[in-house]
Amino acid sequence: MTKKAVLLLSGGLDSTTTLAMAKSQGFEVYAMSFVYGQRHSHEIEASRKIAQKYGAKEHRVVTIDLGAFGGSALTEEGLAVPKDRSDAQMGTGIPITYVPARNTIFLSYALAWAEVLGAYDIFIGVNALDYSGYPDCRPEFIGAFESMANLATAYGVAGGKRIMIHTPLIDLTKAQIIRTGLSLEVDYGDTTSCYDPTPEGKACGHCDACQLRLKGFRENAMPDPVGYA
Amino acid sequence: MTKKAVLLLSGGLDSTTTLAMAKSQGFEVYAMSFVYGQRHSHEIEASRKIAQKYGAKEHRVVTIDLGAFGGSALTEEGLAVPKDRSDAQMGTGIPITYVPARNTIFLSYALAWAEVLGAYDIFIGVNALDYSGYPDCRPEFIGAFESMANLATAYGVAGGKRIMIHTPLIDLTKAQIIRTGLSLEVDYGDTTSCYDPTPEGKACGHCDACQLRLKGFRENAMPDPVGYA
Numbered sequence: 001m002t003k004k005a006v007l008l009l010s011g012g013l014d015s016t017t018t019l020a021m022a023k024s025q026g027f028e029v030y031a032m033s034f035v036y037g038q039r040h041s042h043e044i045e046a047s048r049k050i051a052q053k054y055g056a057k058e059h060r061v062v063t064i065d066l067g068a069f070g071g072s073a074l075t076e077e078g079l080a081v082p083k084d085r086s087d088a089q090m091g092t093g094i095p096i097t098y099v100p101a102r103n104t105i106f107l108s109y110a111l112a113w114a115e116v117l118g119a120y121d122i123f124i125g126v127n128a129l130d131y132s133g134y135p136d137c138r139p140e141f142i143g144a145f146e147s148m149a150n151l152a153t154a155y156g157v158a159g160g161k162r163i164m165i166h167t168p169l170i171d172l173t174k175a176q177i178i179r180t181g182l183s184l185e186v187d188y189g190d191t192t193s194c195y196d197p198t199p200e201g202k203a204c205g206h207c208d209a210c211q212l213r214l215k216g217f218r219e220n221a222m223p224d225p226v227g228y229a
Numbered sequence: 230m231t232k233k234a235v236l237l238l239s240g241g242l243d244s245t246t247t248l249a250m251a252k253s254q255g256f257e258v259y260a261m262s263f264v265y266g267q268r269h270s271h272e273i274e275a276s277r278k279i280a281q282k283y284g285a286k287e288h289r290v291v292t293i294d295l296g297a298f299g300g301s302a303l304t305e306e307g308l309a310v311p312k313d314r315s316d317a318q319m320g321t322g323i324p325i326t327y328v329p330a331r332n333t334i335f336l337s338y339a340l341a342w343a344e345v346l347g348a349y350d351i352f353i354g355v356n357a358l359d360y361s362g363y364p365d366c367r368p369e370f371i372g373a374f375e376s377m378a379n380l381a382t383a384y385g386v387a388g389g390k391r392i393m394i395h396t397p398l399i400d401l402t403k404a405q406i407i408r409t410g411l412s413l414e415v416d417y418g419d420t421t422s423c424y425d426p427t428p429e430g431k432a433c434g435h436c437d438a439c440q441l442r443l444k445g446f447r448e449n450a451m452p453d454p455v456g457y458a
Contacts, residue, residue, distance in 0.1 A: 064293065101341035104381045108337040112330035136381045144377035151370040152333045 002028040004119035005166070006110045009033050009059070011046030012193045013213055014125035014169055017181035019054050021168045022123045024184055030117060031056040032110055035063045036102075042201040046192045053190065062109055084206045103136035107145055107165070114163065115153050122149075123166045129173055142167050174216030182220075189225035202229040231257040233348035234395070235339045238262050238288070240275030241422045242442055243398055246410035247354035248283050250397045253413055259346060260285040261339055264292045265331075271430035275421045282419065291338055313435050332365035336374055336394070343392065344382050351378075352395045358402055371396050403445030411449075418454035431458040 005027040009015045022029050033047040044061060051059035103126065110122045126137040135141060146165045153163070169177050181188065193213045194203035203210050205228040217224040234256040238244045251258050262276040273290060280288035332355065339351045355366040364370060375394045382392070398406050410417065422442045423432035432439050434457040446453040 100344040101337055101381055104340060104377070105334070105337040108330055108334040111333060115329040138380065141377070141380040144373070144380045148333070148370070148373035148377045151367065151373045152330055152365045 002026065003121060004028050004030060004057075004114075004117050005121035005123055006030045006032060006114045006117065006119055007056070007123040008106050008110055008125070009047045009051060009056070010125075011043045011050055011191060012125075012209075013174075013181070013188060013191045013216075014127060014177060015047075016050050016054065016186055016188075016191045017177050017184075018123050018125035018168060019050065019056065020181055020184035020186050022166070023055055027121060027123075029056045029123075030113065030119065031059045032106075032113060033059065033061045034106060034109070035061060042197060043192055046190065050190055054186075060113070064105065064109075084211075101136070103134075103141070104145070107149075111149050111153065111163070120161050120163050121166060122163065123168070125169050126167050127169045127174075127177070128171065137170075139167070139170055142170070173219075174212050175219035178216045178220055187225070191226065193226075198229045202227050204229055231255065232350060233257050233259060233286075233343075233346050234350035234352055235259045235261060235343045235346065235348055236285070236352040237335050237339055237354070238276045238280060238285070239354075240272045240279055240420060241354075241438075242403075242410070242417060242420045242445075243354035243356060243406060244276075245279050245283065245415055245417075245420045246406050246413075247352050247397060248279065248285065249410055249413035249415050251352045251395070252284055256350060256352075258285045258352075259342065259348065260288045261335075261342060262288070262290045263335060263338075264290060271426060272421055275419065279419055283415075289342070293334065293338075313440075330365070332363075332370070333374070336378075340378050340382065340392070349390050349392050350395060351392065352397070354398050355396050356398045356403075356406070357400065366399075368396070368399055371399070402448075403441050404448035407445045407449055416454070417446075420455065422455075427458045431456050433458055 003026065005022055007015070007019055007022055007029050009019060009031040010033065019029060019031065031047070031051040033044060035041070035044055048059060048061070103124065107122065107124065110124075114120070114122055124142075126142065128138055142165050146163065149163045149165070172180070178188065192201065192203070193209045195207040195209050196204045198204070203226055205214065210228075214224055232255065234251055236244070236248055236251055236258050238248060238260040239262065248258060248260065260276070260280040262273060264270070264273055277288065277290070332353070336351065336353065339353075343349070343351055353371075355371065357367055371394050375392065378392045378394070401409070407417065421430065421432070422438045424436040424438050425433045427433070432455055434443065439457075443453055
């Protein structure tokens with residue numbers, strides 16, 4: 001019997017690779033994306049295309065009101081996305097692009113859908129190496145969410161099978177993620193990672209996300225197939 | 230200095246009592262309510278009135294897409310709200326009015342707002358006695374959420390002060406909750422608990438929520454000031 005899994009899909013390099021990995025492990029994937037007051041909607045368009053191309057059984061786009069809380073450069077107009085930061089700068093502190101409790105909210109929706117579907121597996125493409133500044137990308141957060149999820153739901157009462165949060169990228173470098181995806185025939189030209197793209201959807205090449213991505217391709221000695229401004 | 234707290238406010242008897250308790254403990258209360266595909270909007274109107282009357286500093290109403298997941302009598306048109314169940318029936322199993330991962334999603338939004346406000350305290354009026362069938366009303370769930378919350382956020386990285394999830398009603402009977410609220414001058418005529426009210430907002434008197442509430446007033450030898458159909 002095919003196992004169902006709910007997968008958080010942003011349309012970026014990491015979540016697209018995670019989708020390809022979940023499929024290669026034999027999961028029937030239910031992909032979930034969020035519109036949350038980010039400045040650009042091209043991510044959603046990318047995620048729709050990716051869900052279809054990489055064989056998600058179903059794709060749901062959930063609109064959430066995260067922007068109303070403010071406090072992040074990704075959701076507030078007034079805050080600028082930092083550009084051309086050094087590795088050392090990226091490695092320290094919590095970046096201004098951190099969105100309060102974002103992964104907690106995303107995983108909570110995934111949990112609700114999993115419970116309705118009767119799925120026990122949730123995939124999220126978090127990475128502890130590149131995003132060391134984001135508290136909700138750390139393995140200890142994921143472990144705590146998994147424990148909570150098993151108490152939060154009807155599963156927790158019934159006992160038996162447990163919900164599992166899969167984070168197949170958590171210890172990989174960006175270069176390793178790209179190699180994994182390429183081995184699974186991911187076309188990274190489909191993906192979008194930039195925090196601050198042009199209105200036409202071209203990546204800026206200078207934000208943390210673009211820099212990490214470009215470095216990953218450089219380390220694989222190949223060009224990034226995505227278009228830069 | 231006044232301590233800020235985020236409080237989940239449904240407009241029902243429990244959350245209104247919780248609001249009065251948080252205020253009496255000296256918290257500056259930021260109340261948060263949710264529109265989530267439940268069949269009736271009179272709960273939101275009640276919560277607006279209650280937030281103002283009982284002195285919330287601010288009140289936000291967040292629309293969420295929980296209904297899209299289905300699976301509960303409170304969010305799906307096709308499922309009937311159970312009526313006139315015995316105490317024994319109410320005490321066993323997970324009721325059909327359970328909404329998948331609801332409190333997890335609500336608390337995740339509260340956590341996001343708390344982080345933006347710089348608040349360390351979150352109040353939720355869950356009750357383990359009357360709602361023993363709801364997995365996400367149990368103390369072990371609340372404890373697990375609190376642990377997760379402290380790892381999910383910037384707080385968790387900074388260390389020091391910890392986020393606390395307050396559940397002042399968790400061990401109280403409905404009769405004790407009502408006595409507590411009355412001592413804090415709560416007018417329960419403002420509150421609404423019914424799962425299946427008339428279009429005019431009158432309580433049905435027969436669903437689990439109405440039955441528990443009526444029993445609580447009976448045990449205090451007083452009439453429920455709310456209007457029944």
